[in-house]
Amino acid sequence: PGTRRRRGGGAKGTGRRWRRRGIGRRDRRAAARLERRPAPPPVRLTRRGRVVLVGAVALLSLVGFWLGTRAVSHAAVQVVVPSTAGLPWVEVRHGDTLWAIADVLSGGDDPGAVVEEIKRLNGLPDPIIHPGTRLYVPRDIAGVVR
Missing domain, CATH: 1.20.5 (Single alpha-helices involved in coiled-coils or other helix-helix interfaces)
Structure with missing residues (x-):
């Protein structure tokens, strides 16, 4: 008599909850709220x-x-190292210095020149040497080779 039946039947919230076309009412409201928000200010x-x-x-x-x-x-x-093939060599022992080795090899002559020649032959940037290193020495002064 004066009551209307809902489409889908039953109490509120039952039946089909989806629509065939478009977006739902809630989604439309959320989209409208997003459109009304002001744009963030520029940085x-x-x-x-x-x-x-x-x-x-x-x-x-x-x-x-x-x-x-x-x-x-x-x-x-x-560093350009000259060919050391066939040159005599000395193995550095603990406590040896380049100057001490050059002094022994120079036989009383200027050890500074021998140090420079040994540095050139071995491509050493400075006179620091480490035990176990094989140092090539010039042929003409290699009278004493260990």
């Missing part, structure tokens, strides 16, 4: 922020430049 950098940003970019650029130049300088340094 603004203060003077302090700009200084920090420029400083950070400059610092990163300098670090990259510095690392790049170090890599290039290491790649460019190439």
Whole structure:
């Protein structure tokens, strides 16, 4: 008599809960709320922020430049060691120094020249040597070889 039956029948919440086309009522409400929200304000950098940003970019650029130049300088340094085939050699023992070895090999002459020649033959950048290292010595002064 005065009551209407719902489509899908039964009490509220029963029956089919989906629609055949489009989006549901809840989804429409959520979409409408999203459309009404104002857009976020654009990002603004203060003077302090700009200084920090420029400083950070400059610092990163300098670090990259510095690392790049170090890599290039290491790649460019190439030690040219002359052929040591057939040269006499001395094995460095604990407590030996390049100057002591050169002094023994020079036979009283200037050990400085012998040190420089040994460094050149072995490609040593400095006179530091380690025990167990095989040092090649010049033929003309290799009178005493251990």
